[in-house]
Amino acid sequence: MKTIIEPFKIKSVEPITMTNRVERERFLRKANYNLFKLDSEHVIIDLLTDSGTSSMSAKQWAAIMQGDESYAGSPSFHRFQKAVQHLMPFKHIIPTHQGRAAEKILFSIIGGKGKYIPNNTHFDTTRANIEFTGAIGVDLVIEEGKNPALEHPFKGNINLERLKAFIEEKGVENIPVVMLTVTNNSGGGQPVSMANIRATKEICKQYGIPLFIDACRFAENAYFIKIREEGYAHVSIENIVKEMFSYADGCTMSAKKDALVNIGGWLAMNHEEWAQHARNLLILTEGFPTYGGLAGRDLEAMAVGLEEVVQEDYLHYRITSTQYLGNHLLKAGIPIVRPAGGHAIYIDARAMLPHIKPLEYPGQSLAVEMYLHAGIRACEIGTVMFGLQPDGTEKEAAMDLVRLAIPRRVYTQSHIDYVIEALTEINERKHELGGMKITWQPPQLRHFTADFDFIG
Ligand SMILES: Cc1ncc(COP(=O)(O)O)c(C=O)c1O
Numbered sequence: 001m002k003t004i005i006e007p008f009k010i011k012s013v014e015p016i017t018m019t020n021r022v023e024r025e026r027f028l029r030k031a032n033y034n035l036f037k038l039d040s041e042h043v044i045i046d047l048l049t050d051s052g053t054s055s056m057s058a059k060q061w062a063a064i065m066q067g068d069e070s071y072a073g074s075p076s077f078h079r080f081q082k083a084v085q086h087l088m089p090f091k092h093i094i095p096t097h098q099g100r101a102a103e104k105i106l107f108s109i110i111g112g113k114g115k116y117i118p119n120n121t122h123f124d125t126t127r128a129n130i131e132f133t134g135a136i137g138v139d140l141v142i143e144e145g146k147n148p149a150l151e152h153p154f155k156g157n158i159n160l161e162r163l164k165a166f167i168e169e170k171g172v173e174n175i176p177v178v179m180l181t182v183t184n185n186s187g188g189g190q191p192v193s194m195a196n197i198r199a200t201k202e203i204c205k206q207y208g209i210p211l212f213i214d215a216c217r218f219a220e221n222a223y224f225i226k227i228r229e230e231g232y233a234h235v236s237i238e239n240i241v242k243e244m245f246s247y248a249d250g251c252t253m254s255a256k257k258d259a260l261v262n263i264g265g266w267l268a269m270n271h272e273e274w275a276q277h278a279r280n281l282l283i284l285t286e287g288f289p290t291y292g293g294l295a296g297r298d299l300e301a302m303a304v305g306l307e308e309v310v311q312e313d314y315l316h317y318r319i320t321s322t323q324y325l326g327n328h329l330l331k332a333g334i335p336i337v338r339p340a341g342g343h344a345i346y347i348d349a350r351a352m353l354p355h356i357k358p359l360e361y362p363g364q365s366l367a368v369e370m371y372l373h374a375g376i377r378a379c380e381i382g383t384v385m386f387g388l389q390p391d392g393t394e395k396e397a398a399m400d401l402v403r404l405a406i407p408r409r410v411y412t413q414s415h416i417d418y419v420i421e422a423l424t425e426i427n428e429r430k431h432e433l434g435g436m437k438i439t440w441q442p443p444q445l446r447h448f449t450a451d452f453d454f455i456g
Pocket residue numbers: 051098099100101123125126181185186214216253254255256264265
């Protein structure tokens with residue numbers, strides 16, 4: 001069959017409040033044209049993030065009722081630990097309330113002034129947690145990964161030559177770990193190949209540096225390996241995942257992505273001393289090592305989510321439905337980062353709206369119009385997010401993108417068709433869209449709270 005259906009039936013529904021343009025103009029004016037400041041009940045299709053927005057299955061909800069809330073030694077922890085170790089066989093599994101808590105603990109132990117942490121591309125919380133310790137996060141993604149229009153099967157790969165040269169230049173003693181983010185969120189949700197993971201491990205082994213994986217979207221990455229990398233077409237997703245992690249010495253994880261839950265994460269590793277130190281820090285800020293920052297029921301939901309996320313029918317639907325959105329936008333003449341990522345489509349707003357200068361925020365203008373036109377909420381990833389410099393000046397970001405992140409198991413094909421129709425209509429009258437200005441901003445992370453208005 002050519003039609004790929006959602007491999008689930010809907011048992012419980014959450015109504016969407018339908019709104020019209022006049023109402024949405026009022027809501028957005030009140031939010032000072034910042035989509036983060038909208039009430040979500042005023043959004044028809046919410047593509048702001050894929051993080052923590054998954055629908056849980058009936059089996060996960062049932063598991064929640066099995067949650068054991070004992071302070072120490074809960075059987076829910078043991079079920080969670082077993083589910084993680086089944087896929088990622090690390091010795092120490094340390095639950096945290098989300099991914100950034102795992103990062104905070106890891107870099108508090110191994111970071112510090114004079115240290116460097118290379119990655120394909122650091123996610124912003126990872127970089128922030130590294131830099132908070134005085135260390136420096138370095139992005140070494142391959143050149144192809146920086147060109148939005150270029151097709152390449154594994155644009156998330158790290159540049160192996162540059163990694164080697166970087167280690168030589170900075171010295172092994174200053175590089176406590178090398179990281180790989182799968183898939184590469186900040187680089188467009190692009191996957192890393194098994195060959196690249198293996199070769200990164202070889203380099204790490206040569207220099208005696210541990211390799212850590214930022215595992216948020218490990219299952220989506222494994223599916224890309226299965227369909228794009230030679231030799232994996234007949235290997236099960238579980239075995240691909242196991243091979244990916246066999247090359248690593250640890251991982252950080254936001255379970256809000258590929259563990260199909262609304263909150264959770266973990267830090268995992270083999271290193272005895274680091275793990276001991278991590279558990280001590282965990283107790284300070286998160287909680288006892290058998291629950292981390294979570295309830296027993298959250299651990300149960302993650303354990304079941306990990307079984308479900310590696311099912312091939314689910315991943316086939318997941319990756320194909322994201323590609324479906326990307327292909328239709330391309331057909332409508334809308335420029336996107338190519339090829340389609342696993343969890344999101346990124347519209348190249350700078351290319352779509354060349355009449356809006358980067359410092360007049362083409363991404364924000366497009367995101368605002370998507371909301372006004374059809375009640376769709378997306379996220380600007382461009383000059384608004386990255387343009388503000390530490391000295392208070394502003395410069396254009398490398399790209400002006402609008403990210404359409406797809407929550408897992410939440411929207412059906414007709415919801416996605418609605419998004420395609422809305423964007424096609426906006427594209428037909430794109431010259432009517434104008435630039436925007438910021439009327440108020442905080443000193444850091446301005447995209448979350450800044451106020452905007454139209455120019456003119
Ligand atoms: C690649 C990557 N790493 C880390 C994180 C941080 O995870 P959390 O939001 O659970 O703190 C995210 C979240 O989006 C991510 O995409």
